[in-house]
Structure formats: C-alpha cells, structure tokens
Amino acid sequence: MSTPRTVDRAFETALYDTADDALDTAASLLAADPAADAELARRGEEFVATAWRRGWQPADLVRIVRRELDDVHVRLAAALIRAQAADDRPRGPRWAAQLDAVTDRAPSPADRFSHATAVLELYRLLLRLPALEPLDEAPGAARREARPESRALARIRALLAKAEATGYPEEAEALSAKAQELMARHSVDEALLAAQAQGLASSPDTPGACRIGVEPPYEQARAVLLDAVADANHCRAVWNEAFGFSTVVGFEADLDAVELLYTSLLVQAEAAMAKAEAGQRAGGRKRTKTFRQSFLAAYAHRAGTRLRAAAEAATAESAATGAAADADLLPVLASREVAVTERLERLFPETTTTRLRGVSDAAGWTEGTRAADDARVEGRRPLRPGR
Structure with missing residues (x-):
C-alpha cells in the first residue's frame, strides 16, 4: 500500500x-x-x-x-x-x-x-473548527513592528509589575490606578501624534482587533473584568464563551494597554481573593465556588468604575492643558470612538447579552468590592506628545 x-x-x-x-x-x-x-x-x-x-x-x-x-x-x-x-x-x-x-x-x-x-x-x-471573524492587522501595523517600546509603555509595565509583586492590596490598587492614568495619557498622545502626522480626515490609522483568552474557572467574571478594562481604554470587547476568548477592538496602543492591564489585574484579583478566603476560613466560615465567583464579579465591577474614572480624569487633564495640539483632542477622540464602533459592528453584526450567573454570596461581593476599592487615586502630570 x-x-x-x-x-x-x-x-x-x-x-x-x-x-x-x-x-x-x-x-x-x-x-x-x-x-x-x-x-x-x-x-x-x-x-x-x-x-x-x-x-x-x-x-x-x-x-x-x-x-x-x-x-x-x-x-x-x-x-x-x-x-x-x-x-x-x-x-x-x-x-x-x-x-x-x-x-x-x-x-x-x-x-x-x-x-x-x-x-x-x-x-x-x-x-471541525468553525470559521471565526478575520482579524487582519490594521494598516501600518507592520511599520510598528520595528518601533521601540515607548518610555510610557515601559513605565506602565514597571508599575504593573510592582502591583503584582506587592503583598499589600492598597498599594497594588494605587499602582494599577497610576498605570491606568499613564495608559490614558499614552492613548491621548498616540491619537494626537497620528492626527498631526496624517491629518484627521486622511489618517490611514484604523482600529485593529485581537483575541484575549478568558479561561475558566469563573470565566464570566473574567469576561466582565476584560470588558471593563477595554471600555476604560477606548476599546470594545465581545466575549465568545464557547471558545474561551474575547475579541477586543481598538487602536493598537489601546489594545496593548488592555492586554497589559487585564493580565495584571487578574493576577492581583486572584491574590486578593486568596487572602480574603484565608480570612473567611480563619473566621470559621467555609467558602465555596459562589464566594469566588461573587468576589471576582464584584472586583470586576468596582475595578471598572475606578479605571474609567482614572482614564476620564487623565484625558480631561490633558485637554485642559491649553497646548495647541490639544485643540483637536476631543474631535480626534470622538472620531476614533466612531471608528472603533464601526469596526466592531462589521465584525459582529449580531451580539447578545449574557446574564452573570452565580453571584449570590454577599460576603464574596463585599470582599471583592473592598479589594478593588481600597486605594486612593492620585493625579499625575500628563505626558506630552513626543516624551
């Protein structure tokens, strides 16, 4: 034969x-x-x-x-x-x-x-693999391949590494908040630089998309966290439960920020959850899957609120500096938001909402909220284009 x-x-x-x-x-x-x-x-x-x-x-x-x-x-x-x-x-x-x-x-x-x-x-x-939405990289992506990592992104990585390493939840949250502020300003800088280089009407810079794994257990709560991180960074996320990932649509610098922050927050959330469970056991209360699901859901909800507030404050501060480049900031950001929405709707003309299941443990919700809400969010000087 x-x-x-x-x-x-x-x-x-x-x-x-x-x-x-x-x-x-x-x-x-x-x-x-x-x-x-x-x-x-x-x-x-x-x-x-x-x-x-x-x-x-x-x-x-x-x-x-x-x-x-x-x-x-x-x-x-x-x-x-x-x-x-x-x-x-x-x-x-x-x-x-x-x-x-x-x-x-x-x-x-x-x-x-x-x-x-x-x-x-x-x-x-x-x-037997079905077809997925094609995620061709955005025009200009090949040129970015050789571009060295910016000082801002390096600083963001350093802040998140410190947040993951610390044993103090308050410090971790503060470091993450600072990282989000820098991400927001980095996004503003990237948007302004693109508009200045190409002109707002003719810029070839278009939204890209990437898939980020959303793994079990507690994948619903993880998907909620990723959605919150995406929303705070000018991106949109669509969860594919069957295949264990979310598709995130946004501009390249923002996609980088989402991947970095989501991964870091997961590490921090799981460390905080382990500490909260230990406290519950020390008090003689046995906690189960519902505690962990409720903890992560609350963490995602509250972290999303804080991330959006940090991003909005950083963007507003950049817009209020009075620099000539900032005169076009709001139209640039509005244009990019429309572009992201249009790309999302082309990729996913039909989406459905999913009700979060298993969030029934009051102690888990309280502990998860506290873990995401301990730190003070402090303002920082905005980064300017080119720095």
Missing part, C-alpha cells in the same frame, strides 16, 4: 467517524507504516493553514486544543504551527508575537500506536 493511501484510509476511517473502534483501526494502520509519518505531518500542516484561512490565529489554536484535549495534543499542535510557519506569509507583529509564544518543544516520545492515536484526535478537532 502506498504511503498517501495509508493516510487516506486512516482519515476515511477515523476523521469522519467518532467511534473509538474507528480511531483504533486508523491508528493501527498508521502505526504499521512508518513511511506514512512525513505525509501525516504534511496533512497536519495543511489543517493548520486551513485554520488560518478560517480566521484562527496561533494563540487561538493552542487555546482550543488545551481546552478540548490533553497536553500531548498541545505539544503536537505547537509542533505543527511552528513547522507550518516556515512556509507561511508574514502576518504582522501580533501574529509574530503569538508564534514566539508557541513552544517548539517536540512531543514526548511514545509508542507508534499511541502517537498515531493522539495525532488523529488532534486532526479530528482541527477538521
């Missing part, structure tokens, strides 16, 4: 039939024909390329494989993604960053039957 025919027979047997005995039969065929390995890998790269054409990205693929299958399948998928990338076209800095994050660790050695079984299980999943 020729090698391609072996793979064809295995696929006909296993990929379109979910029965266990069909999988075993197909895996036996592949295990008995070592010459079929190269063809099997080539077909896997074709499945990956098809996923890209259907709107998936490297991080999405790794996420869904981890969600639906096991670690061995994640390693197999990572190896296929890395192999396929060698023949793929350049797709922009966000895509390149996702590829860099995909491990190139080779799959663990296994007997040929077990290996073939895992490959077929992975291919079954890849074959």
